[in-house]
Amino acid sequence: MGEEVEVVVREFEPNKDREGVEAVERICEVGPSGKISLFTDLRGDPICRVRHSPTFLMLVAEIGNEIVGMTRGCIKTVTCGKKLHRHGKNNNADSTAKQVPVYTKLAYILGLRVSPLYRRMGIGLKLVRAMEKWFRDNGAEYSYMATENNNVASVNLFTDKCGYSKFRTPSILVNPVFEHRVKTSSKIKIIKLDQNDAESLYRLRFSTTELFPRDIDSVLNNKLSLGTFLAVPRGSYGPDTWPGPAHFLASPPHSWAVLSIWNCKEVFSLEVRGVSRVKRALAKMTRVVDRAFPWLGLPSIPNFFRPFGFHFLYGVGGEGPEAVKMVRALCGFAHNLAKEKGCGAVATEVSRLEPLRLGVPHWKMLSCEEDLWCIKRLGEDYSDGSVGDWTKSPPEFSIFVDPREV
Template identity: 60%
Template sequence: MVVACLTEEEGVDGGGEVFLVREFDGGRHRAGVEQVERACEVGPSVGKLCLFTDLLGDPLCRVRHSPAYLMLVAEAVGGPLGTEIVGVVRGCVKTVASGSSQLFSKVAYLLGLRVSPRHRRRGIGRKLVERMEEWFRQMGAEYAYVATDCDNEPSVRLFTDACGYAKFRTPSVLVHPVFGHDLAPSRRATVVLLDTSEAELLYRRRLGSVEFFPRDIDAVLSNALSLGTFLAVPHGTGWRGAEEFLAAPPASWAVASLWNCKDAFRLEVRGAPRLWRAAARATRVADRAAPWLGIPSIPNLFESFGLHFVYGLGGDGPAAPRLARALFRHAHNVARRAGARVVATEVGACEPLRAGVPHWPRLGADDLWCIKRLADGYGDGALGDWSKAPPGQSIFVDPREF
């Protein structure tokens, strides 16, 4: 359900044009939003390449699974092209864990800020952020945060200099291509599919205090885009249900869940040199001709493709990274059968299981999460000011916002 209270239109003088910020209307604004999305680079850089995204005809797809969400657009009125959409931003509000003390805070996530190239440096992005923050406050959010590419200097300056956000966390997006053949399962691990109730119990008991852990984890796990939660334990370990596992866990274990981004949005790498395309094509031909060789074939990323996202990565014990690797091999095979071309995840800078995540550095990116305390009136309480808290080992990346 969309929760929105913003009805007032606000003008920004643009040197002969007036820019109005208003709530997204699917019937009136969809085509204009799609034009802005196509005109803007999104996603991490891949060498000199850029990833572009297609939201599959649903501009709200990246927020509509959140408990409360809103989308705003900026319209240019009085310009040479008449009325046109020149900017867009999305936001959602939820309750998350804010540290190891298992305290929860109501936070807002701001994402998908785009301003058409012809209309940048006119204050449109800042006004969209400010209007979205008004709605965040109306919804009772104590903090707002945003994720951007560390190398995107204009975006970082906008949020840290103009909008008052502080640099907070530096997770990494790790990406692995899906080959034309299955990866052999680990002989030293057993992968167990958990039902939703078991997964919820395990997450609340063992990951419930991880930063940004969503209080409504049950809604995440039961969402139609969630493809299941998988637990990896040492080979030969018996499984008798979540309760017995939690009462006496093995010395090492790892858990992760899968999310089907492929049915929400699709990506495309544009601008690739012909040599890259030819080399990628050659690996696929070789893999089809001799699948028993296990050649690391590069999927066709130069046309529209989908991905699967691994979320809720956690575990314990000295062998946990090795067990996490077994989970990612399983995720790769699930993605191959579903037609996804990459498997991605996002992990904190100090994540202990990071060493077990297979990835190609060329395809990934380093993120910067910035945070802002929305009002001083909430008081410090037992938590204090979370925006000044040092990072923990892990963060929980909500797949609804990836």
């Protein structure tokens, strides 16, 4: 029998571990299997994907003086259900009832990497268990992770060895940024909300949406959030007639939609690898034609073969018979903003049951129809109210994907 190798799992030390972590990241390519291979460039900040969360940690696995794996984790308070709350004295018949959110403390594991040379040694399991201990020590009630549905090794690690169960299968929708600007409907007006109005609108209308972050104000006020935009029928409001979120929701137009934009380009970049020269040349040709004849509105393939950034759309919602058209207009606006900022793509993640996903333009070859989320109950449910065991709850039509965890 060979000598057992000692694996040490400890907290990441920036000055000491940065180069070792970057080396593992470079050899652990990630992306939709069988479609494109994406290399994540963390731009010298290995904890960039969690540092904007309220509570976060990064762990590394070390053999000798060599870093062979790592993972990141964060904890936040989110909506896990809803309950009826009555207003009025003694909850009598004259009181009114409304749905209010039930919150729980949720942990998220992301960025689990193990060097190819050290796989099948239980290193991933050690990292997950160490992270779960930190979750429990910090009061998390549930833990979840996301992976590709066909990533057998990752799914088996979490479901077979770590006790997670399959929970949700949202869709990641990605659209390239073309050389031309996207035209939006002249019948739709897009209003940029200030941060206070955006927060009020989300809390009043979307706080009972599954996974809605209780600290939505921190998300909207973050320097990476480029703004919240509301689409309404043109003529609904003049320059000085915006009524504010409460009055807007009390008497909304027949259709409307909203979304916010997060600037992932300032955090990390992606790069497509393993593409033949012929395909690169064809992609370049589409850009040349699109640039020469922008009025034709021909789709073109951005230069994904060098590091590129993207914007993430979150908080997608709306109401009314033309809400899908409103979302489409907002996505067109977001595309044009991404073009101005030099991004290569615009992405979002929504529930597979979300009716408004029909308004989100995307390329199937770049998207993932079934991203798999797995969840685990870490202990007793101490949430604000009772929803039973959240892990066994059926999926809802909408989810709120926190951009800090993209």
